[in-house]
Amino acid sequence: MNKQQIIDKVFTKTYYIGEAKKQENPLSKIIQASKDESDILGDYFDEALNEINFYAQKRLVEIIITEDSIEITSQRPKKEEITKCVDRLLGDYMVEYISYKWLSDNGYNVDPTEKDQALDRLKNSICALAPKVRRRAAEMGI
Numbered sequence: 001m002n003k004q005q006i007i008d009k010v011f012t013k014t015y016y017i018g019e020a021k022k023q024e025n026p027l028s029k030i031i032q033a034s035k036d037e038s039d040i041l042g043d044y045f046d047e048a049l050n051e052i053n054f055y056a057q058k059r060l061v062e063i064i065i066t067e068d069s070i071e072i073t074s075q076r077p078k079k080e081e082i083t084k085c086v087d088r089l090l091g092d093y094m095v096e097y098i099s100y101k102w103l104s105d106n107g108y109n110v111d112p113t114e115k116d117q118a119l120d121r122l123k124n125s126i127c128a129l130a131p132k133v134r135r136r137a138a139e140m141g142i
Helices: 003-022 026-031 035-058 080-105 113-129 132-139
Strands: 061-065 070-074
Touching (some): 003 026, 003 035, 003 080, 035 080, 035 113, 070 080
Antiparallel strands (some): 061 070
8 A cells, every 4th residue: 555545545435526516516626636736635645644653563564664555564474365455445445544634624514433443343453463462451541
């Protein structure tokens, strides 16, 4: 997964939302994010990634961020299947978070339920990657 793929999904999602809302209000097209807003969307991307990275580090899961990719690593045995799942869920959450921030900041009243559900799914998967001792400590609030 990389940053541009996620931003492109946000462009697509906000485009369709804007098109659907144009019938109600022609000014709704301002919610359609484009390459002109890439710097703002990049800030939202960094916010979401920082939150997830902090959560993951507490569970001994590492998120490696480079210019071209975002990789998830863990010391857990047989982690390959879960890592693929976490990778997809991370992408889904990033799209939901960035879209939510963009739409909210542009005056569109958005229900945060989808964003929150995506975050919960991601956190559950990150916990599954954590070593057993760390998962138990996290459940106890340590």
